[in-house]
Amino acid sequence: MPRSEAPPIPVTAHFAPPRLSLRLVAVWRRNFLVWKKLALPSIVGNLADPVIYMLGLGYGLGLLVPEVEGVSYIAFLAGGTLAYSTMNAATFEVLYSGFSRMHVQKTWEAIMNAPIALDDIVAAELVWAASKSCLAGVAILAVIAAFGFTTSPLALAAIPVVFLTGLCFAALGLIMTALAPSYDFFMYYFTLFITPMTLLSGVFFPQGQLPDSVQAIAAALPLSHAVSLIRPLLLGHVPAQIGLHLGVLALITVLAFWLALGLTRRRLLK
Amino acid sequence: MPLEISGLVKRYGRGADAREVVRGLDLKLQRGECFALLGPNGAGKTTTLRCALGLTEASAGHIRLCGLPVPGQAREARARVGVVPQMDSLDPDFTCAENLIVFAGYFGIHEREIRPRVPELLAFAGLEGKETARIQSLSGGMKRRLTLARALVNRPELLVLDEPTTGLDPQARHLIWERLRRLTAEGTTILLTTHFMDEAERLAHRLAILDTGRILAQGSPREVIAAHIEPQVVEVFGDWTEADSAGGSGAAAWAAAHAGALSHRCEISGETAFCYTDDAPPLLAHLARQPGLRTLHRPANLEDVFLKLTGRELRD
Numbered sequence: 001m002p003r004s005e006a007p008p009i010p011v012t013a014h015f016a017p018p019r020l021s022l023r024l025v026a027v028w029r030r031n032f033l034v035w036k037k038l039a040l041p042s043i044v045g046n047l048a049d050p051v052i053y054m055l056g057l058g059y060g061l062g063l064l065v066p067e068v069e070g071v072s073y074i075a076f077l078a079g080g081t082l083a084y085s086t087m088n089a090a091t092f093e094v095l096y097s098g099f100s101r102m103h104v105q106k107t108w109e110a111i112m113n114a115p116i117a118l119d120d121i122v123a124a125e126l127v128w129a130a131s132k133s134c135l136a137g138v139a140i141l142a143v144i145a146a147f148g149f150t151t152s153p154l155a156l157a158a159i160p161v162v163f164l165t166g167l168c169f170a171a172l173g174l175i176m177t178a179l180a181p182s183y184d185f186f187m188y189y190f191t192l193f194i195t196p197m198t199l200l201s202g203v204f205f206p207q208g209q210l211p212d213s214v215q216a217i218a219a220a221l222p223l224s225h226a227v228s229l230i231r232p233l234l235l236g237h238v239p240a241q242i243g244l245h246l247g248v249l250a251l252i253t254v255l256a257f258w259l260a261l262g263l264t265r266r267r268l269l270k
Numbered sequence: 271m272p273l274e275i276s277g278l279v280k281r282y283g284r285g286a287d288a289r290e291v292v293r294g295l296d297l298k299l300q301r302g303e304c305f306a307l308l309g310p311n312g313a314g315k316t317t318t319l320r321c322a323l324g325l326t327e328a329s330a331g332h333i334r335l336c337g338l339p340v341p342g343q344a345r346e347a348r349a350r351v352g353v354v355p356q357m358d359s360l361d362p363d364f365t366c367a368e369n370l371i372v373f374a375g376y377f378g379i380h381e382r383e384i385r386p387r388v389p390e391l392l393a394f395a396g397l398e399g400k401e402t403a404r405i406q407s408l409s410g411g412m413k414r415r416l417t418l419a420r421a422l423v424n425r426p427e428l429l430v431l432d433e434p435t436t437g438l439d440p441q442a443r444h445l446i447w448e449r450l451r452r453l454t455a456e457g458t459t460i461l462l463t464t465h466f467m468d469e470a471e472r473l474a475h476r477l478a479i480l481d482t483g484r485i486l487a488q489g490s491p492r493e494v495i496a497a498h499i500e501p502q503v504v505e506v507f508g509d510w511t512e513a514d515s516a517g518g519s520g521a522a523a524w525a526a527a528h529a530g531a532l533s534h535r536c537e538i539s540g541e542t543a544f545c546y547t548d549d550a551p552p553l554l555a556h557l558a559r560q561p562g563l564r565t566l567h568r569p570a571n572l573e574d575v576f577l578k579l580t581g582r583e584l585r586d
């Protein structure tokens with residue numbers, strides 16, 4: 001057929017809505033099978049750091065700070081620890097492991113030769129990172145309960161919140177993964193975003209301690225919403241403004257995933 | 271039809287930076303044939319395959335893969351295709367057997383179904399007993415063969431191989447050729463790209479020579495040779511000086527002085543003159559009288575066609 005007769009194939013906009021299929025389960029399962037091989041070291045790795053900080057700061061500073069918001073400092077710290085360790089676990093997974101699968105090992109390219117689209121792969125990475133952070137979160141919750149820092153059955157309701165927190169930070173992290181030229185790039189994300197957010201989101205001290213001008217910004221950070229949900233649950237109360245906090249986390253997840261997917265399509269499908 | 275491409279155009283980049291790397295390509299594969307896409311580096315072979323598989327969007331053209339439109343139903347079509355990509359992309363976190371099982375999972379094939387086939391797939395790739403070997407412990411040739419086994423987990427109708435034997439030793443190349451012949455004998459259609467003329471001459475029922483995104487010649491190896499080049503080649507090299515020549519020496523000087531009259535066409539590459547002709551005896555008789563020159567007389571082959579059509583200059 002002469003070229004001129006061929007109508008052009010429409011160029012799919014990179015930022016079109018995701019088209020997902022159930023095949024994404026196979027991609028999730030691939031990551032799960034790799035994790036299963038090293039499950040124990042992986043859980044210990046995700047657990048050790050936050051637990052050491054929690055006990056060290058909780059018992060050490062706890063001597064100087066008898067009570068915060070009506071509870072012992074360590075009980076206050078427990079909820080914050082669960083929230084920020086979930087953020088870290090999900091972020092690390094999509095940044096470092098995700099980049100390695102996308103760019104270094106070409107795992108995603110191999111999968112795209114099968115009947116699986118890039119959309120499924122990115123969605124599977126999102127859900128996988130949330131799952132992994134949730135597995136680590138459950139382990140941390142078990143330690144918190146074992147030490148008696150939470151005694152309420154409401155603490156179990158923190159598990160789905162942990163999963164949602166994992167989704168939210170996985171989606172944000174995937175934006176970085178889609179843009180990263182190399183692993184070094186991720187240092188900026190931690191230094192400029194994750195670390196300041198950890199300090200401003202009420203993990204280690206109540207946000208009321210911050211200067212007034214910073215408080216409004218701090219309250220809008222995604223980690224603040226996670227802390228506002230997880231801490232009360234661990235202390236046995238129903239969180240205030242539960243719908244707002246869940247809604248913001250869900251909205252960030254959707255918007256960040258959509259952006260991350262568009263950037264990843266632009267990177268890999270050009 | 272396993273694959274049908276018409277008017278394929280692919281541009282990379284936008285606006286002033288846009289570069290057309292596939293420029294109006296037509297290709298039709300017959301069921302059960304082995305088709306080779308030959309071309310120098312950067313000709314557009316991999317790009318053509320990526321478009322055909324729906325892994326990148328064509329700028330223009332029509333593609334049907336296993337009867338389904340691409341990119342519209344590329345995902346469904348890929349369920350019936352096996353792919354050996356140019357770069358190995360085996361999963362380093364898994365053993366050989368796990369690589370096959372996990373990859374089958376991407377096709378929706380359950381572990382119950384694939385596990386019993388693993389020894390047979392590994393044996394097909396000459397990797398008997400390597401079930402629990404780690405990917406890092408495999409040689410380059412073994413990785414390539416495992417990639418071939420991986421491409422067969424879904425019993426594909428069409429097997430697409432991008433430079434399947436580049437970087438392999440002769441033993442591994444021969445094993446892969448033998449297996450690919452076995453697959454075509456069983457009815458699998460094969461589309462492969464290669465830089466090796468002997469690979470194309472041995473394996474392909476039909477081939478296309480691609481350069482700068484266009485097909486320059488297409489047909490069976492014999493047809494392509496017959497259509498594009500004189501049947502005889504005499505390669506000339508060695509020492510030569512003629513008293514009245516303009517000071518030059520060697521095969522190039524000889525060619526400048528005599529090749530025009532004695533051959534149809536003559537090309538110089540390094541120290542060797544390649545003379546193409548329909549009638550070799552007069553040329554050979556002349557050469558027999560030049561004591562310093564050595565000659566090699568042979569039938570023209572695909573490499574001669576390839577070099578004629580794509581030139582002798584380096585690419586990239």
Ligand SMILES: Nc1ncnc2c1ncn2[C@@H]1O[C@H](COP(=O)(O)OP(=O)(O)OP(=O)(O)O)[C@@H](O)[C@H]1O
Pocket residue numbers: 270282283291309310311312313314315316317318356
């Ligand atoms: N993603 C891309 N973005 C921009 N240019 C690209 C991209 N992929 C390939 N190209 C360019 O398109 C041209 C054709 O590349 P392609 O990989 O299809 O060639 P090839 O025939 O497979 O070559 P080789 O034999 O080296 O594998 C090359 O000039 C290459 O630099």
Ligand SMILES: [Mg+2]
Pocket residue numbers: 315316317356432
């Ligand atoms: Mg190539």
